[in-house]
Amino acid sequence: MAITAVASLMVVLDALVVATALTAIKADLGASVTELEWTVNAxxxxxxxxxxxxxAAGDRWGRRRVFAGGVTVFALASAVCALAPDIxxxxxxxVLQGAGAAFVMPLALALLGAAFPPALRPKALGVFASVSGVAVPLGPLLGGAVVAGISWPWIFWINVPVGVVLVVLALTRIDESHGPDxxxxxxxxxxxxxxxxxxVWGLAQVGTAGWVGVAGPLVAGLVALGAFLGWQRxxxxxxxxxxxxxxxxxxxxxxxxxxxxxxxxxVGFFMAQFLQAGLGYGxxxxxxxxxxWGLTTAVVPQLAGRLVGRFGERPFIVAGLGLHGLAMAxxxxxxGPSISYWAIAAPLVLSGTGIALCLPAAQSAVLTSAEPRFIGKASGAFSAMRQLGGAFGVAVLVVGFSLGGSYASREAFAGGFTVAVVVSAALAALGVLAGCFIPRRESKEN
Structure with a gap:
């Protein structure tokens, strides 16, 4: 649990740590807004x-081996980012970091799921989500502290020694396992x-390319995914x-x-920028x-993980995303550009609590519904949907921001940020609707 949770923390951290470094990267490397977006999208x-x-690779060649390989690639890619002379x-x-992360997250979930029986899995996933959740407060804080105290490349250098230790521990302390196929x-x-x-490419072009540049790859991608589902039959x-x-x-x-x-x-992509570009914070x-915003994610998932097994996933998903959506509204x-920080402090706590309630419940819903032999495939599907959702969320919030404002002034940024937050609330509402379809715990369906 410790090895997989720390590896997950490292992966999630790098999805968030860039947020407070974007302004410094923009100034140091002369990056445009579009190029900054690609530091997240890539x-x-x-x-x-x-x-x-x-x-699939973990099922075939061994989950521990592929997991260790992913951590190695991630650490090497972090060094490339730290040494980057241009955007x-x-x-x-x-891009290389994301490739390494792809071979870490689903294998971490698969190794953890295989190590615990279904009855204990929600509790284990709660601890896992709690450790991963530390990335939410730690990411922006670490990014801001490193940028202010040293320089932005050090947000990537940190991964190198952590990766080396994780590889050694994974190869010596985790038993190898394979999938059925x-x-x-x-x-x-x-x-x-x-x-x-x-x-993902089509979504990443939203706001920067014409409709052909967006719709072309998006439609082609959806057709390919449809063909994939047909082939799987x-x-x-x-x-x-x-x-x-x-x-x-x-x-x-x-x-x-x-x-x-x-x-x-x-909303994470814009929140740190709002505090800087909108309110003038360093x-x-x-x-x-x-x-x-993120402090609750280090505590709440453990409590939720213990209770999911008793009450089922649906109450935690509906309540969690409901709280997050209300906080965004x-x-x-x-x-606004003249508000006090304390005007958003309470809804930030409410949002973080909601996000933390939902995550272990969603993980439990997916991983406890799969037979042990399919745990690797289930974790791969879950992780893929999470990342596709993230790309979709950044894309539609960028569109909302562009429709409501710009980076031209603090007032313009605040206007765009307001629209982006409304879009985030709408996505949370759709998540609540999806959560209502999860059967109650007393249902016989798995």
């Missing part, structure tokens, strides 16, 4: 594209990779057995994490300002 792009491939090299390093579904790999790439060794989707808990849980991470990551002050009402 990570999510390769992450989303390779998740299902990583799960192009930084984006390339982030040792064969590789090559057509499935190609189709799901192409489909994920097309969808007749593949001898499917990457994602469609029988898993017969469970409402599995299907709804994946839909929930799509909207959950879309809302959370999307990087460290912005990081400290976001601590109340609250912030949208009060946001």
């Amino acid at each position: 990570y999510g792009l390769s992450f989303a594209v390779l998740l299902m491939t990583a799960a 192009g090299t930084l984006v390339a390093g982030r 040792r064969a590789i579904d090559w057509p499935g790999l190609v189709l799901v990779g192409a489909g994920s790439f097309g969808v 007749r593949a001898a060794h499917p990457m994602l057995p469609l029988r898993l989707f017969r469970s409402r808990r599995f299907s709804a849980g994946n839909a929930v994490i799509f909207f959950h991470w879309g809302s959370a990551l999307g 990087p460290l002050a912005a990081g400290l300002g976001l601590v109340p 609250w912030i949208a009402v009060v946001a």
Whole structure:
């Protein structure tokens, strides 16, 4: 649990730590707003594209071995990012980082799921989510402290020694395990990779390219994903057995994490910038300002994980995303260039609590609905939906921001931020709707 949770913390941290460093990166490397967006999107792009491939590779060549390989790639890519002399090299390093992360997250969940029986799995996932959740307050704070105290490349250098220790521990302290299907579904790999790439690439172009540049790859990606699902029906060794989707808990849980991470990551992209570009805070002050938002994610998931097994996933998902959505609506009402920080402190705590309530419940819904032999494939699907949701969330919030404002002034930024937060609330509402389809605990359906 310790090894997989710390590895997950490192991966999630790097999805968030860049937020408070964006202003410094923009000034140091002369990056445009579009290029800044790609420091986030590049990570999510390769992450989303390779998740299902990583799960299949773990089943075939060993989950521990592939997990250790992913950590190694992630650490090396972090060094590339730290040494980047220009924005192009930084984006390339982030692509490689995302590729390494793709071979860490689903394998971490699979190794953890295989180590605990279904009855104890929700509690274990609560601890796992709690450790991962530390990234929410630690990411912006660490990013701000490092930028203010040293320089932004050190947000990446930190990963190198941590990665080395994790690889050694993984290879010496975790037992090797494999999935039931040792064969590789090559057509499935190609189709799901192409489909994920097309969808994420199309979403990343929203706000910067014309409709053809957005719709072309997006439609091509959706067609490829449709072909992937069609192929899975007749593949001898499917990457994602469609029988898993017969469970409402599995299907709804994946839909929930799509909207959950879309809302959370999307607003996370703008929140640190709002404190800096909208309210005039420095990087460290912005990081400290976001601590109340994420502090609950280090505590609440453990409590939720203990109670999910008793009350089921649905109450925690509906209540969690409901709280987060209400908090976003609250912030949208009060946001402005002249407000006090304390006007958004309470809704930040409310939002963080809601996000923390939902995550372990969504994980439990997906992983407890899968048979032990399919735990690797289920974790791959869950992680893929999470990353696709994140890319979708950043894209639609960028559109909302562009419609409501710009970076031209603090007033213009506050206007765009308000619209973006409203979009985040709408995504949370869709997550609540999806959560309502999860059966109650007393249901006989898995």
